[in-house]
Amino acid sequence: xxxxxxxxxxxxxxxxxxxxxxxxxxxxxxxxxxxxxxxxxxxxxxxxxxxxxxxxxxxxxxxxxxxxxxxxxxxxxxxxxxxxxxxxxxxxxxxxxxxxxxxxxxxxxxxxxxxxxx
Amino acid sequence: xxxxxxxxxxxxxxxxxxxxxxxxxxxxxxxxxxxxxxxxxxxxxxxxxxxxxxxxxxxxxxxxxxxxxxxxxxxxxxxxxxxxxxxxxxxxxxxxxxxxxxxxxxxxxxxxxx
Numbered sequence: 001x002x003x004x005x006x007x008x009x010x011x012x013x014x015x016x017x018x019x020x021x022x023x024x025x026x027x028x029x030x031x032x033x034x035x036x037x038x039x040x041x042x043x044x045x046x047x048x049x050x051x052x053x054x055x056x057x058x059x060x061x062x063x064x065x066x067x068x069x070x071x072x073x074x075x076x077x078x079x080x081x082x083x084x085x086x087x088x089x090x091x092x093x094x095x096x097x098x099x100x101x102x103x104x105x106x107x108x109x110x111x112x113x114x115x116x117x118x
Numbered sequence: 119x120x121x122x123x124x125x126x127x128x129x130x131x132x133x134x135x136x137x138x139x140x141x142x143x144x145x146x147x148x149x150x151x152x153x154x155x156x157x158x159x160x161x162x163x164x165x166x167x168x169x170x171x172x173x174x175x176x177x178x179x180x181x182x183x184x185x186x187x188x189x190x191x192x193x194x195x196x197x198x199x200x201x202x203x204x205x206x207x208x209x210x211x212x213x214x215x216x217x218x219x220x221x222x223x224x225x226x227x228x229x230x231x232x
């Protein structure tokens with residue numbers, strides 16, 4: 001069974017500062033993928049970044065980077081230069097057994113609410 | 119542009135009613151998913167489908183059923199709605215390929231069961 005844990009129910013950050021959102025995972029699958037999604041108050045889920053378990057380098061997408069530490073089973077999201085529009089709920093998710101019959105199912109963490117202060 | 123639509127953004131139903139939530143995607147994706155989102159619990163998978171007329175139970179299928187008669191449409195059915203099914207329901211789709219890097223989500227349906 002797969003499990004994703006986000007231990008920070010809420011985080012606050014000053015505008016223009018960097019913030020790290022924590023995510024730890026547990027799986028017995030040798031191949032898996034890790035995702036981060038953003039959910040604004042409007043409700044839609046916005047894909048931010050993806051890290052494959054065999055990727056050699058940490059993923060980056062603009063101001064988002066994923067600090068992937070495989071031995072520690074952590075996949076923290078780093079947002080640099082926070083903006084007011086970054087205020088939202090953030091979900092970490094995992095897709096296991098990428099080459100098998102998982103059909104792309106995702107297991108989600110509990111989410112972290114990020115508030116960016118001006 | 120990728121598009122997943124859900125039939126309603128907000129829905130209010132009474133206990134015992136049969137409820138249909140519809141999801142349509144225009145990306146020719148094989149996989150489709152229904153999740154429910156509750157505070158403190160994140161998103162939990164109810165059912166998914168990997169092909170027309172094929173369906174698999176997710177983590178919390180009790181009280182729900184699904185239908186996939188056409189590739190682009192995946193319906194979630196609450197046979198007899200109960201108050202504990204008040205929640206946000208999110209539909210998603212993805213390519214079948216194992217390398218598919220993301221699921222695409224619809225805007226969600228906020229269901230209130232009175």
